[in-house]
Amino acid sequence: MSGMRTRTRLSVVITAASLSACALRGPLPPGAPPAGPLPSGTAQPGSPTPEQPPPAAPERPAAPAPRQFHLGPAASALVTQAHTQAGGGDYGQAAATLERALRIEPDNPLLWIELGRVQLSGNNAAQADAMGHKALALATTDAGAQSAAWRLIADSLRSRGRNPEAAEADGRAGSLAPR
């Protein structure tokens, strides 16, 4: 079942024109030029001859405008329900409820972090760690969500006694969103 994202291509153009981050997230539509602003590259100061330009490193797209993830109403209601279930110690049910939310918003890093937290409570640190990394891969433009993902990873490492790695993960979390 398709989710809530019924964005049309036209809206991609519009968002590109408004320099919103959304246009930077996805790949190009077929036959389209690259999305994202193209600032100057790292062209050498010494003027290259037009015939033989030097090899150039690719430009990074300008830092995308931060996109903050949030939960839609359906996912939000399910997260609330999962919190109640986890609060009662029923981690299996809480995980099942969060899976319902993830089927609605599979690309939302906040839900992967929620599920990772439940896994950690249920003593499944390896899954918590993997879900933290899954969240990280989805949260590229949201420093807050990235930070929360690193904290989850840190906690999962700590629960397995891997304290130096946990401290490093905590450090990353802190640099993204100071507590």
Next chain:
Amino acid sequence: MTRQFEGRRWTLPAQVFAAPLELYTGLALSPTQLEQELQRLHYRRAEQLDRPGTYRLQGARFDVALRPARFADETRNAALLSIVAGPQGLESLRDSAGLEVPVLRLEPLLIGSIFPIHGEDRIIVTPQEVPSLLPAALKAVEDRKFDSHHGVDPVGMLRALWVNVRARQIEQGASTLTQQLVRSYFLNSRQTLSRKVREAIMAVALDAHFTKADLMNAYINEIFLGQDGDRAIHGFGLASQFYFGKPLAELDLSEVALLVAVVRGPSYYDPRRHPERVRLRRDLVLKVMADQGIVTAREASAAAHQPLGVSGRPAGAYYPAYLDFVRRTLRRDYHDQDLTEAGLRIYTSLEPRAQEQAEQALEHELTRLDRLHKHAPAPLEGAVVVTSPQSGDVIAIVGGRNVGYDGFDRALDAHRSMGSLVKPFIYLTALESGHYNAATVVQDAPVDVKLVNGKHWRPENFTHQTYGPVPVVRALAESLNLATVSVGLDVGLPKVAQTLQRLGLPQPPAQVPAMLLGAVEATPLEAAQLFNGLANGGFRNPLRAVRALISTDGKPLKAFPLEVTQVASPEVVYQLDRMLVQVMDRGTGRSARALLPASLLVAGKSGTSSDYRDSWFAGFSGSHLVVVWVGYDDNEPTGLTGSAGALPVWAHVMAGLGTNSWEAPMPDNLAEVRIEYPTGLRVAPGCSDDIVAVAVPAEAVLPAKPGCSLPDNANPLTTILDRAQQWLRGLVH
């Protein structure tokens, strides 16, 4: 004997349910699709919402009287729900008090059951779930003295004998309901006098031990009411699902009368095979009911004017290939007896709409392809697997063209050469080595490998041409064999084999050079597992059909929770996936474009094994992965490439899913660059007619095209308008 009966030890086959449809505001479901989903669950459109299982339409608003439902994790009582469905999707959901409902599930569709080899299938009903008309009708037609006799009815037997002698054929059954129950439950059906005597004695004994209500309930759950291949339909609960696709409690007068008509001879009165014969008997049952004062003559006459109402396809027409996967999943942990006798409830990920799409697309396209190849020795076969990549849910499996046939399941059992489906994993290995990116120029030139047996391996391109220096993105998009072999030999066969296993190939591939061109066997389901990792950003999740297993009294027995394991870095997988998008745009997947919505971004790869024996296509959007295999069961050549055979099936399945574009976020340490497609040289817009955008590591240094000035600080607005214009041109083109 009474003790055996007291235990009510009916074997209760496990019931298997599809994924429930989650309804929420914003769900992309049109009013027509919503109505189809309700009708799939046999909700009846009505003016009055007088009972669960009905709905009414008021403009764009659906008022639905929801049935009580049991899910894996909770039960829900009957409830009223108002859904406003607009063209863009669901606009609001409200309960009977008018309060907004954030999310709600329709009940899961019963898609089958796991019954034992000897084939008794049933759904047990309690007396509360039985419409009161049913026992009344059974008594009126089969056993008028049921409430007063002692298990046998000597007068009735004599009367039946007299009627039968006069008519010279069996017109009236001589057995009481209790005797029929005894016959069905304890005895085989051989007609002998001694058996008749034993049956009578046992019926009297049962009658002495049990209340009439108990016996009636036992009868309703026991009696044989139809045959579906190997599956014997027992009890009115299952018969109601089998013939009408809805719960027994929801049957109306004409439907109850039809089932009562079938009791007398489920084969002779098979409503699907002999509708006219059944109609006559149903109307006779209605007349008897009116004569006995159970219903009025008007009600009986109105019911007699109704059509039989039997569903075309037996309910739970069963998705044998999917159930096969369910059964195999559970056999690892459960004995057959647990599954066939213990009344388990199995909740699966099957999405009926996707399943039907996949079945229809396969049959439609194979029929078309068969017409093009008139001299073919046999009809083509095929298989389809559809997953939700992020959850690892398998939402549809088609095991062959004959979808109702519980036979050879190609999706699970056809081990076929992957052909070029293996190429993405070679390039994944190459990207991981750090020596390659999408713009790296590789040589598509003759290859000659001396094998250990002294022979030479000299592969060729599909076109029997060589293409010289080409960038990796083009080598993959156009599935160039020679370029790929040279990359694969460079990174090494053990590395490639290890990548395949890491992504989920269960058996280690033979490390021979031909592996690089797809001499690796995989089933369609295994291929789906491999590509699922690419669709899920480098995370592997075990593909699963079963979500949870619940005992007959509602206790959770086993869950198959979502699990992810990172098996490749998101950076590397993103770079590869961007190249697989180019397969669809410029390469071997481009003919799918015409069949897909213009705005839908997908990624994929074709596969053709040697001599055209296997035609594959595997590809994904943002929310679905579809793998298609087409070929002959005897492994004869089909003459079809992956693009000609499997791709059109794939495109039809994908187009019908209502799927989202692939739009994974680009990892921070990658950059998007434009290169010239034929040469791989870095270019600026306008400096080449053939530009492709690829993702490469941010620190990668790419040679630029001579004479092409790379973009400097352009006016951002001009750039954007320029790009928008180019993009629109691309769209029109």
